[in-house]
Amino acid sequence: MTAEFGLGATLDLGPAEVCAAHPSSSCALPAPVKERWHPLRGGLLNLYRYDDEVFAFEHGRLLLRGNNGTGKSRVLALQLPFLLDGEIGPHRVEPDGDPAKR
Incomplete structure (x- = not known):
């Protein structure tokens, strides 16, 4: 699939990017390719x-x-505590640990 941007710019997307860009579409769930655990999505x-x-x-x-x-650090800060220990308290999801930002 090709994504179109302004001024004629395009970007070829692989299957993962297409599913990420259109989660409501009928994308197959990713299948693990290793025996060891690694995140899929x-x-x-x-x-x-x-x-x-x-x-x-x-x-x-x-x-x-x-x-x-744009929220790159926020994405990781919101996902990692949940993945690692399931605790999503306010003190765990602030990327820089600043209590004033809670």
Whole structure:
């Protein structure tokens, strides 16, 4: 699939990017390719600035790119505590640990 941007710019998307860009489409769930655990996808639903976002991992890795202030650190801060220990208290989901931002 090809995504179109302004001024005629395009970007070829692989299967993971297509599913991440269109989570409501009929994308097959990712299948593990290793015996060892690694993340396949993660998501945020009605949390912070994210209404319904799915982040597809490629071979257990996630690349987040964007300008300053777009929420890259926030995505990791919101997902990692839940994945690692299930605790999502306010003191765990602030990326820089600043209690004034809670």
